[in-house]
Amino acid sequence: MRYKKTLTAAGTAALTLTVLTGGGAAADVDTRARTITGALTDGSDYLIEVPSDWNGTLLLYSHGYTSRPDNPAQDVSNEEVGKALLADGYALAGSSFPGPGWQTPAALGSQIATIDQFAEQVGAPRRVIAWGHSMGGEITTLLAERAGDRIDGAVAMCPDTAGVVPWFNSYLDGAFTMRALLDPDGTVPLVGAEDPAAAADYWAALARTAQQTSEGRARLALAASFATLPPWSDLGTDEPGRHDYEAQQINQFHSFVSVFAGFQTLVRADMEAAAGGPFSWNIGVNYRELYADLGSGPKAEVAALYREAGLDLGDDLDALESAPRVAPSDPQAIDAMNAYAPTGELQVPLLTVHTTGDNLVFPNLEAAYADRVRANHEGALLRQTYTAAPGHCNFTTSEQIAAIETMDRRLSAGVWPSTSPAAMTERAAETGTDTSNYLHYRASDMPRPELRP
Incomplete structure (x- = not known):
């Protein structure tokens, strides 16, 4: 059954890591743009830019997660x-949200209030x-579901569309595998860390030590398969070949010591504070069955590295089954x-765009969302596209503008234009x-898409 939730501005009102928070205003680039700034009642700042030849369309931008204390609109x-969109006649608007960190609940009200100001x-x-x-893509997706009376269409780029719970269960599964196989006597908590910075250092150091041996690399690959880390994520590199398992594993190792260590600890701690407690679990998870259901690519990498290391994969899967949960x-x-x-x-x-090598907000989150949309018989409203690139939100300017133009055409015609890779590239x-770099791509299913235990 379809129903409408109406959002109102009033009603929804220390990791050094920035996740595509954006580059700020384009006012200095296009002097024809009228710039308006101000503050909202929830403490957010807002920024509006209107070109002299405004085409009547407002682009409402939601920025990504940031832990920086400065939090400009x-x-x-x-x-x-911004320069290109203003030149095309679009007006731009967005807010800072009330503070740094995970701001999705408050940001919904901030964005509606920004429309009111405009x-x-x-x-x-x-x-x-x-x-x-990123987080702004999550906010955008929720606006597409809850604010149909205030917006006409939505473009979510590299979003978490599955929800924080299954997304961070993937982080938990990776960390659980690392600790069980690489440091079974370790005491650093998987959730609810009292010292998140020390915990982040622990996971990065554990990965660095494991990377020095073939046995450790194999077990990191297994952990990466459960965390769903992509085999290509290093910026400025070519995509590893299908059977180049060494290069694939190196990409995943670099993810472990950087974004994985930070999100499993510092970002998790921020979100736990917002939710009022830990929201991840693995009680009842059968990791042997989870591994059996993985795609052929991750399993081929794991199998090859286990053979090279002379390890028995079955023994390690047994060890996971007996490890504390x-x-x-x-x-x-969890409910929060x-x-x-x-x-x-x-x-x-709603149009989504995701890089295939996203090692932070994993592409298979899109598969879980597509299932939910189909279950609600709303498939006609969703299109999902992908670009071939490593890393999180690593889009070119033309890819972003093409996505905006695609939605504009959808709203003007009342039907979708082609969203094939060829059409998006053109x-x-x-x-x-x-x-x-748009391409044909099918996101793999999440190992654990469930929202509740």
């Missing part, structure tokens, strides 16, 4: 994209397209997180900015 992903100070837009990156100790925290998990009950068209080429 952002209305676009970066300066180059209407009051500029005029009612002909249409509103919400868009955003994390119980779902705080059902209220799930209150902001996308449901698939779309009210407006649309990107029309921007005349840089290269595009």
